[in-house]
Amino acid sequence: MIPSISLSNINLIYSNKYILKNINIDIKKGDCVSILGHNGAGKTTLFKIVNGLIEPTDGTVRIFGNNLNNEIKKRIGYIPQINTFEKNIPITVKQVIEIGITARKGLFKKLSKQDNLLVESIAAKLDINKLLNVPIGKLSGGEIQKVSIARVLAQQADIFLLDEPLSNLDVKSQKNIIEIIENIHFEKKATILIVLHNFEQKPKCCNKEIVLEKGEIVNYKL
Secondary structure, three states: OOEEEEEEEEEEEOOOOOEEEEEEEEEEOEEEEEEEEEOOOOHHHHHHHHOOOOOOOOEEEEOOEEOHHHHHHHOEEEEEEEEOOOOOOOOOOHHHHHHHHHHOOOOOOOOOHHHHHHHHHHHHOOHHEEEEEHHHOOOOOOHHHHHHHHHHHHOOOOOOEEEOOOOOOOHHHHHHHHHHHHHHHHHHHEEEEEEEEHHOOOOOOEHHHHHHHEOOOOEEEE
């Protein structure tokens, strides 16, 4: 079976310093991989390389057996570590979720009735349907994370990259987000990579693990 994600001999050098060094990873379809490491270990940089936001100094990135291109990128849903919004930003929860559909269909494609039904269905599943017309800046941290996950679901992504989705959340919200991640994995059989600070927060669906230190893989279970 062709891996969902294949990184071969990846190096990233910036200002004569290795940010990532000799990264070799094959992740199969349906794997849920936890990525652990201290601040500055290279976890977010790794995600940006998988998502095509950063090009490595050398090495090969293949997604579903192909080199990264715009069509492949549509199949990758990325939730960045910093996901805050200005309180007065004039964009609603519904509009944020619709960004996922726009990412899949194209910037100037009009949303269909089916698209609107998809947004409503996803919002109901994540229990944010009552928030659809609320400005995104008015939401709590846990609610914003739900909206971010809803955006990726609306994108109908095959790969989910979740960069510290539990950071700055209270215990109840953390448990709620973990449960949502586990349900997504069970229902969609999606490939999920999740960056965590705390090993104990690892969702039960995670069957593989990577530990980064100073840009290198120091431990893994793949």
